[in-house]
Amino acid sequence: MRLVIRKDFEAVSYHVAKYVKERIKEFAPTPAKPFVLGLPTGSSPVGVYRNLVKFHQAGELSFQNIITFNMDEYVGLPRDHPESYHSFMWSNLFKHVDILPENVHILDGNATDLDLECQRYEEKIAAVGGIELFLGGIGPDGHIAFNEPGSSLNSRTRVKTLAYDTIVANARFFDNDITKVPNLALTVGVATVMDAREVCIIITGAHKALALAKCIEEGVNHMWTVSAIQLHPRGMVVCDEDATLELHVKTVNYFKSIEKVHEQLIGSDNVGLQGGVRSWRGGAESTYHQ
């Protein structure tokens, strides 16, 4: 697993967006060989999406041959509700880029048969050959997607009851009224995320510092579901300085030193991407601890 530390939210967002752009360019997607991208909602990816839109507007990135799968969706919230993840994705990313609507996949939290909807979602992911890169955020309790503490690390897409902490955390999007937050959601499972060929998790802010420490310094644990990334052959966490507050100094120094060696071997592009793509795909792979 790799830990990339950047100064703040802006720097993290730019780094991740640039990484996504480079991965897509390197993949060179075509209609016959589309790039399959897993996407999160929440405040963590907003800056990444803003940068991806800028890249698109500058003619540096096309979404024409990209297929997306979102992580989760509330149950029972109308699709056009401003806080549905459907609305979030269209207003923050999809409506600003050239993605084909039929290539966008978001779970339907209003499906008459929710279990069937989840099963079909897994089938759709499999039908396009799996997810190439899954981006994610985490909750302060270390949950990924809506895989709340205690979720099976082998879980697949399913209906999930939200933890009280998550309802409280998300109340900020619902007039700070917890009674307005849906208490059920559809979510990809931990295993659905970990099946992706690469996983990149955004963790920013001091309120996520404990989760980051649990995720990377302790064992794989279903109480901090994002810790499953430790078992992934191509897992990357991109965090800001604030999120490192609970890490051991030696952990921070270790990952920073790895990156420094890397820069010397490959060269820097001033955004910290410095061969991030090349390092995964070949070349100095051994300097990236997988």
Ligand SMILES: N[C@@H]1[C@@H](O)[C@H](O)[C@@H](COP(=O)(O)O)O[C@@H]1O
């Ligand atoms: N289901 C979403 C998660 O996918 C997201 O990672 C988390 C953190 O949100 P934020 O990025 O706003 O902190 O919120 C929700 O629980």
